[in-house]
Amino acid sequence: MLSSTANSTLRWLISLALFLALTNAAIPPQKPQRSFLKRHDNETTRRAVIPHPKDFPHRDAEDPSASDVICRAEGLCERCPESSIHEPFCQPYGNRRLIKCLPNTAENARLMRQHAHDDGDESKVTYNLGETPAWEACGKVIVLERADYWEFLMCNFLFASFSMFIVLYRSKQIAALQYRKLAARIGLSSVSS
Template sequence: MKLDLSTWFLWIMLFVQLVHAQPPIKPSNERNGTNLVCFPFGTCEPCPEDALHEPFCQPFGNRRLMHCVPVSTAGGPPTSVTHIHSPTETIRGEIPAWESCGRIVEQERADFYEFLACNLFIAIIAITVVLARSKRLQAIQARQLAARIGLVRSVPGGWSSS
């Protein structure tokens, strides 16, 4: 089976779409065992220092705001936040809650680049030290060789070399 360039391109595009596809927002009333339907409202954010011990800040120290409404107010199990209300509209009986969430991509990316910068800085310092040390050792060895074979001459006029 021979694949041409356009077929490869279509396969790559399909793979990229599958990798970047977001799962649909589903109500989370199965998890909490209540008659509430909860939806994510906003993005993950780092937990404040005083809330790091809370269960919704575990395991990564991040949390996301959730809006929970009773199932009767939601009118059955909706499939997205827009079925409940728009972001500017509030519903009577809405309860804010926190949900534990994964890592924050922007923060992880910044930490990774900081890690790379620190490693690069340490590598530059290490290479500089190694080069200076090897240059110094080479000079010492050259002086020792010159002393062994008698190339060291006295300085005329009483000058001293240091």
């Protein structure tokens, strides 16, 4: 049987674990962040990633030097498969996000301007002609990072609980052994543990 301090410590650790689990469940999932970027065919790197279409620098679609392609994010970040982990779009974190690229035509520029003035409702935007899927590098996957964080905390909690149990059990055994030695030294005949 555990002592009262061990019981109170164990209760405290269990209540802490329940609190952490409940606060994790109360956090709402994050909406994917949209990004628009301009990519030049003569450059090997992307020029800019801008998080919202209202901030997108619209240039004249007839000016071919402005950009050849306009890209927009289509989903959440995901981990790259092992076969494509060496690709540039999987660097530096090993994550990628699907993007749809459009030719920079007058019609697509008009759609982009129209979407920039909307409230940001993604369902109103339709791109059909010449859409090309591609991948872009993105930061860490928030859902997976959060899961890894809570897994780390729970493992630490389990290790701490197991260690606390071992320490309390061992201290109880040592106290009983010392009691028996003291009882033998002073001559008590019946020793109960």
